[in-house]
Amino acid sequence: MDVLSDLLHRARARDAQIRQLIQRPPWSMTFDGAPSLTVVATLGGHASVRLDDDPRTAPVRLAAGDIALISGVDRYTIADAPDTPPQVVVRGGRKYAVDSGTAARQNLAPRTYGDGLPGATTLLRGAYELGGDVGERLLDMLPQLAVVPTGPRTRAALDLLAAEVAHEEPGQDAVLNRLLDLVLVLALRAWCARPPAELPSWYGALATPAVGDALRLLHGDPAHRWTVAELAARVGRSRAAFAARFTEVVGEPPLSYLTGWRMALAADLLRDTEETVAAVAREVGYADAFAFSVAFKRARGVSPSDWRRKHR
Template sequence: MDVLSDLLHRARATNAQIRQLIQRPPWAMTFADAPPLTVVATLGGRASVRLDDDPGAAPVRLAAGDIALVSGTARYTIADSPDTPPQMVVRDGRKHLIDAGAPAQQPLAPRTYGDGLPGATALLRGAYEIRGEVGERLLRTLTPLAVVPAGPRTRAVLELLAAETAHEAPGQDAVLERLLDLVLVLALREWCARPDARVPSWHRALAAPAIGEALRLLHENPGHRWTVAELAAKVGQSRATFAAHFTAAVGEPPLGYLTGWRMTLAADRLRDTDRTVAAVAREVGYEDAFAFSTAFKRARGASPAHWRRAHRSA
């Protein structure tokens, strides 16, 4: 499994919420308790997205087929135009009217709301509850508002997702979640391929055949007792050449990257499971629980037991 697939798989959250809005201008909705990651796609018409947590951030306009990935913000506004003031606030899953003259929000079909009249803007919104250290690692590949222009590959999937959103059939939730996952993966690919995208160095390193293969091996089996020599042999390079190329591409030595990835996995296991510290240590490649605790405290600033108590209560 490649690194991006591994991150998406481990950070995957169930119960993704998918809604379609078909609304004539003027309209504007503020989401006051945004999830860690939201996918907003314009199916028809035009829209804009504004990050309300960042007063200096300019609204970004979306044309038909554009996809916006919103992350790292607790409050944002979607509107037909940047000039339209918010007419309603969505908080805790409930709509609260600000403007008595707000446009109708009647149900039009399953998961579809608005007025559905000619000239309306059609939007899809999918919300992910991504949690944990792996989720944070995934979100660091994005800026708070990443916009992917319309393209033939994403357009075809968006059309299918829109059709399924307004449909009701057995297994519908599973179909919708997988289609939304596909939209997310395609959008992430497009975003990370942009020359101006500020993505982590490990992501750019995936394009280097030997380094990408080494990263895949580390993610596929993080508990293995890897050595630099073994990794170099696996990818067909000398030890010195591999170590130099890996460090230059990723920004840290191979075993330094492995330690960071193990600590990420360990943090999520400590928070989400009742496994003992010794069991977690073994799962991420440490036979000695004391050595694991030392490494974890160095990386997270607290012992595994203290970190678990603090983050479970939080």
């Protein structure tokens, strides 16, 4: 499994929220207590995105087919224009009219709201709640607001998602979640390909011969007792040449990278599951719970048990 696929698989919430807005201007929605990652796409018309947490960041305009990835922001506003006053605040999964403070709903179809009149903007919004160390690794790829211009591949995926979002059929949630994942991956690819994107070293390493293969091996089976010699043999390189190239491209030696990834997985298991420390140790590749505890404390500054108590 490649690194990006592994991060997406391990980090994302199982039930992403997907909604469609079909609304004539003027319209404006503020999201308060926003999820950790939001995908916003303008299918028709245009929209403006403003980060209310950071007034220094100028509002960004989205044309038809553009995608915005919003991450690590507690409050932001999407509107038809930057100067449209907020009309609705979305908080805790409910919409409140700004002037009355009462819950506001105007459903046109399942997961679709607005007025649906001619000249309306059509907007798709998908929200992920990412948590833990693995989620942080994924969010570290992105600035708070990344805009991906429309393209043939992203537009085709958006059209599929838009065609499904207003339906209510058996298996609909599974279809929508997978289509949103497709849109997210295509948007991430497109954004990462735009210079001068600042990316984590492992992303660029995925396309590097031998190093990318080694990363896929490590993520495919992190509990395996990997050695540098075995990794080098599996990717067809000498041990010395492989170790030097991996360190140069990724920024750390192969086994240091593996330890860091194991500690991220362990931290999330300790926080999110009831597994014993010994079981977590085995799951991330340590046969000895004591050796795991020593490695974890060296990486996180506290023992696994203290980490669990603190982050529950």
